[in-house]
Amino acid sequence: xxxxxxxxxxxxxxxxxxxxxxxxxxxxxxxxxxxxxxxxxxxxxxxxxxxxxxxxxxxxxxxxxxxxxxxxxxxxxxxxxxxxxxxxxxxxxxxxxxxxxxxxxxxxxxxxxxxxxxxxxxxxxxxxxxxxxxxxxxxxxxxxxxxxxxxxxxxxxxxxxxxxxxxxxxxxxxxxxxxxxxxxxxxxxxxxxxxxxxxxxxxxxxxxxxxxxxxxxxxxxxxxxxxxxxxxxxxxxxxxxxxxxxxxxxxxxxxxxxxxxxxxxxxxxxxxxxxxx
Numbered sequence: 001x002x003x004x005x006x007x008x009x010x011x012x013x014x015x016x017x018x019x020x021x022x023x024x025x026x027x028x029x030x031x032x033x034x035x036x037x038x039x040x041x042x043x044x045x046x047x048x049x050x051x052x053x054x055x056x057x058x059x060x061x062x063x064x065x066x067x068x069x070x071x072x073x074x075x076x077x078x079x080x081x082x083x084x085x086x087x088x089x090x091x092x093x094x095x096x097x098x099x100x101x102x103x104x105x106x107x108x109x110x111x112x113x114x115x116x117x118x119x120x121x122x123x124x125x126x127x128x129x130x131x132x133x134x135x136x137x138x139x140x141x142x143x144x145x146x147x148x149x150x151x152x153x154x155x156x157x158x159x160x161x162x163x164x165x166x167x168x169x170x171x172x173x174x175x176x177x178x179x180x181x182x183x184x185x186x187x188x189x190x191x192x193x194x195x196x197x198x199x200x201x202x203x204x205x206x207x208x209x210x211x212x213x214x215x216x217x218x219x220x221x222x223x224x225x226x227x228x229x230x231x232x233x234x235x236x237x238x239x240x241x242x243x244x245x246x247x248x249x250x251x252x253x254x255x256x257x258x259x260x261x262x263x264x265x266x267x268x269x270x271x272x273x274x275x276x277x
Contacts, residue, residue, distance in 0.1 A: 009048035026065040034070035074099040133277040140228045160207035160229040172210025208237040238263040
């Protein structure tokens with residue numbers, strides 16, 4: 001026998017589609033109220049409903065075989081099952097490894113929430129990518145990694161700098177507007193979007209846009225400057241980079257929306273991956 005073990009913070013169309021595809025299986029629903037006492041990521045999921053409310057909503061949609069399970073109850077609750085079907089999610093992995101490490105698990109790639117894996121997915125670097133090990137580039141990105149820690153966004157902290165002739169023209173990091181507490185107040189509008197959907201839907205100003213705005217405020221010309229950024233730009237920022245006349249983009253990590261690459265390449269912006277020597 002098999003059951004589903006899942007963390008469902010909110011019920012949306014993707015949730016229902018996933019459960020409908022496996023409606024013959026009982027659902028063991030993580031009790032997030034109990035689980036957040038030992039997992040910081042659950043504390044940060046500010047939009048999450050109590051698991052009992054999620055169960056009631058699922059029942060209204062016709063899914064009645066749902067049991068809310070606290071972490072300490074996992075071993076007993078799963079005793080009757082040979083294996084579990086589990087959405088890929090680092091939160092679920094934590095409780096599986098902690099409480100039932102011997103359980104056979106089949107993982108499925110589905111979107112129930114913005115997991116760390118989805119948020120930080122990197123695409124393969126193209127074979128013709130220019131790679132540099134130069135000291136200046138590594139020092140710039142090392143400094144930006146520290147600046148990124150100022151970002152209030154716990155999922156993705158990014159910093160960027162505009163540099164010309166070795167001089168830093170402007171810097172910025174991603175932050176939410178109109179207040180850094182926007183996610184706590186209103187929730188995240190991206191929560192119901194899959195990776196790659198709605199790239200223009202967010203409540204933050206991205207690091208690249210922030211740096212460009214600071215340059216504009218200071219009256220500093222960006223034509224011919226280089227952009228150093230800890231994570232590859234999104235398509236929206238790539239368009240701003242092109243229009244600002246940036247000639248080279250130095251980055252350290254990939255990004256899940258690499259269609260921005262076509263925008264940069266089309267404008268003949270040189271893209272350089274920075275690696276430590």
